[in-house]
Amino acid sequence: MLHRVLPSLLSSHSGWGLLLLLTTTAPRYACSQDMGRARATITALAAPDMHGRGYVKKGEQRAAEYISRRFRQAGLRAFTPKYAQFFPVTINTFPGRCSLLLDGKALEPGVDFILDPTSGPGDLTGPVIALDTLIFDDETAGQRFLSQSLQGQVLVLRQRDAERIRTLPDAFARHLDQAAALLTLVPDKLTASLSDHQVPQPRLQLLARRWPTQAKRAAVRIDAVLVANYRARNIIGYVPGRIQPDSFLVVSAHYDHLGRMGKNTYFPGANDNASGTALLLELAEYYAKPQHQPAYSVIFMAFGAEEAGLLGSRYFIRHPLVALPRIRFLVNLDLTGTGQEGITVVNGRVLEKPFKLLDQINKEHRYVASIAARGQAANSDHYPFSNQGVPAFFLYTRGGSKAYHDVNDQAQALPLTAFSGIAQLVITFFDTLSR
Ligand SMILES: [Zn+2]
Incomplete structure (x- = not known):
């Protein structure tokens, strides 16, 4: 052309x-x-x-x-x-509250974590669970994951696993939607962007080096508003x-x-x-x-x-x-x-x-x-x-x-x-x- x-x-x-x-x-x-x-x-x-x-x-x-x-x-x-x-x-858009506490300790927005552009709103405290990475190789682990309730829980996963999960049957990505919130651990730097849609749950991206591996509870307070027109x-x-x-x-x-x-x-x-x-x-x-x-x-x-x-x-x-x-x-x-x-x-x-x-x-x-x-x-x-x-x-x-x-x-x-x-x-x- x-x-x-x-x-x-x-x-x-x-x-x-x-x-x-x-x-x-x-x-x-x-x-x-x-x-x-x-x-x-x-x-x-x-x-x-x-x-x-x-x-x-x-x-x-x-x-x-x-x-x-x-x-x-x-x-x-x-x-x-x-x-x-x-x-x-x-x-x-994210006009109001934007906070993440891990075991009561506040992380700094923009520096320690950012919001995924599609993040929905939420105000919750829940136990933290890590994604079982065996689901990528082991069918039994996969079935166990799909039958496990994620309700009320904050699911933590690495960025590359968040990407890999899309290579599994749709049911896996859909199952993630049941979690109260998703925390993705990002290896190098936080890079923000924008989205024209919103998912139902809060989704945060956390710098991997700021993740305290022993963290047990997460408190998430996010205001997210999808503005049309x-x-x-x-x-x-x-x-x-x-x-x-x-x-x-x-x-x-x-x-x-x-x-x-x-x-x-x-x-x-x-x-x-x-x-x-x-x-x-x-x-x-x-x-x-x-x-x-x-x-x-x-x-x-x-x-x-x-x-x-x-x-x-x-x-x-x-x-x-x-x-x-x-x-x-x-x-x-x-x-x-x-x-x-x-x-x-x-x-x-x-x-x-x-x-x-x-x-x-x-x-x-x-x-x-x-x-x-x-x-x-x-x-x-x-x-x-x-x-x-x-x-x-x-x-x-x-x-x-x-x-x-x-x-x-x-x-x-x-x-x-x-x-x-x-x-x-x-x-x-x-x-x-x-x-
Ligand atoms: Zn730009």
Whole structure:
């Protein structure tokens, strides 16, 4: 599908070979004032009063309003009132209590344990029992497990056994549903995510090294609310092109994150994706200046509900605000807060000629340490576009902080090594594409 698109892109230009020779002008982005502003943007979006930009306490709405305000201040044009494109989201949320006690000792949410995205609510205390792992090899043990009542009990199992149990007949996984609560022991790190449905019992993920093997009783208090038809939104603005305003280049970044997990814990999402949102806002500020008005129109798409399954970008491609074939290229920015080891370009192996151009620009100007190409991946908002034949790259940074979908993804942990380099790379890339 993407290969079909490339020739038409080629025919609208003088050819990629020639483009490679035309990349000499360097953009004047990134004085220290811009970096200060970018860091302030990331800090603001990752702050506690944005509630992790999720669906508890209107976190995503606060972030959307912040971006909308910044678009207006920069002077971007809007397709819709307040730049907003609304769409419905059904999502499981954790707005209230979130506690786990083992033999009376409280564990720390976010640090020792997290909730499974599908967790239901519950308020219970019960004896702890471990899953008998003989069920995977021994039929008698399997029958014993299925005939044993799990009611009122908190069942503990290792993550790999939780996965393995799906290889057994359905009756086994269904039997787990009888337990009062499930505690899954996770080996390395806790990685949170979101779900559009809820199971009837509380489900928690506990770091294996925090599991006291002698634990006898667990107390679980979880408030979980499945919210249907939450009104989420994309924030979309643009700068009209000087020469060909009906040809579009797009910068996209999702601004939503995982929100709150209980009253006292939230996921800051500084790298994911306050960083890409800040980069999008810096590019918006740049192009909105009269002296930088682009030849083609440039659209800035701040997507909502990416973490819920690319919902904002999927909605856009079904309800596009400009005809998709008019989009010459889309660059999606997600996880752009590091960069000591350079950047990776998803679709770089699919769109070889645009990738060669990007790499050539970088070799000439040394904007980032290195650029690696990879193939297709349905891992961010570029994907629904590539899937529709819109040429799209997804850029993310490599090296540095390993925090991801956890409470440690904080603004102060980000070195922003490749941040201004990516801004300049995108500006020069767009500049060359619109010649
Ligand atoms: Zn994410």
